[in-house]
Amino acid sequence: MPITIRDVARVAGVSVTAAHRALNDKAELKSDKRARVLAAARQLNYVPSAAARALVSGKTDTIGMVVTDSASPVYAGIVRGVEEVANAAGFGLLLCNSGDSQERAIVCLETLRAKQVDGVLITPIQTDRRDIARLLESGVPFVLLMRHFADVESDYVITDNEAGGYAATSHLLDLGHRRIGHLAGPVFVSSARGASPDTGGRSPSAGFRSTTVSWRTRRSRSPGRTTPPSRSSIARTGRRRSSPRTICRRLG
Numbered sequence: 451m452p453i454t455i456r457d458v459a460r461v462a463g464v465s466v467t468a469a470h471r472a473l474n475d476k477a478e479l480k481s482d483k484r485a486r487v488l489a490a491a492r493q494l495n496y497v498p499s500a501a502a503r504a505l506v507s508g509k510t511d512t513i514g515m516v517v518t519d520s521a522s523p524v525y526a527g528i529v530r531g532v533e534e535v536a537n538a539a540g541f542g543l544l545l546c547n548s549g550d551s552q553e554r555a556i557v558c559l560e561t562l563r564a565k566q567v568d569g570v571l572i573t574p575i576q577t578d579r580r581d582i583a584r585l586l587e588s589g590v591p592f593v594l595l596m597r598h599f600a601d602v603e604s605d606y607v608i609t610d611n612e613a614g615g616y617a618a619t620s621h622l623l624d625l626g627h628r629r630i631g632h633l634a635g636p637v638f639v640s641s642a643r644g645a646s647p648d649t650g651g652r653s654p655s656a657g658f659r660s661t662t663v664s665w666r667t668r669r670s671r672s673p674g675r676t677t678p679p680s681r682s683s684i685a686r687t688g689r690r691r692s693s694p695r696t697i698c699r700r701l702g
Contacts, residue, residue, distance in 0.1 A: 514570045
């Protein structure tokens with residue numbers, strides 16, 4: 451049986467109210483009683499009940515997090531960073547994997563709601579908006595992660611896809627690669643689409659296109675360089691029938 455505050459009060463020879471005051475560092479308690487309660491708590495290895503505290507404070511000091519796959523290289527680092535920051539602020543983290551399934555995402559959200567988390571970080575599925583609707587109905591504060599909706603008023607944290615595409619393609623071009631393919635995600639995922647009123651952002655392919663143009667300009671001005679590859683010959687490489695030597699894959 452778990453040790454309760456009643457056990458601590460019994461061993462210390464005080465009331466449950468006095469034990470509660472001592473363990474929560476309330477001022478209205480004599481020092482000798484406080485010392486007895488703290489000694490009893492140490493003797494019994496008492497751990498305060500988070501559920502009991504939540505009933506009193508209305509907070510669980512817990513953040514829920516729903517990602518598509520916490521084992522992926524992208525989300526593994528993000529989860530670790532979130533956990534470190536949350537722990538430093540006195541919050542615990544409950545992690546769920548949706549598998550990019552709306553049904554599993556709903557189950558995750560129901561589980562987190564039952565745990566009475568104080569807020570949710572979520573990578574929305576975007577096949578539809580049932581997960582976002584469920585969050586809005588619950589009233590739980592949430593922040594979108596890696597994906598967002600331009601027409602949904604919410605906080606979100608996303609990567610600069612165009613800058614990432616530009617940096618990756620620049621690196622590959624500088625290494626001498628010419629046939630570069632880009633694997634984007636499904637069209638309904640915001641991080642895989644280009645600029646439009648629906649997404650409010652740009653995709654890595656935009657960075658790919660701007661990089662090839664910039665590379666042509668930069669290389670054509672380099673000393674000792676003869677005929678540079680044309681803009682059209684580089685920009686078309688992603689559409690050639692031959693297999694690309696290098697693949698840029700969308701992550702997130």
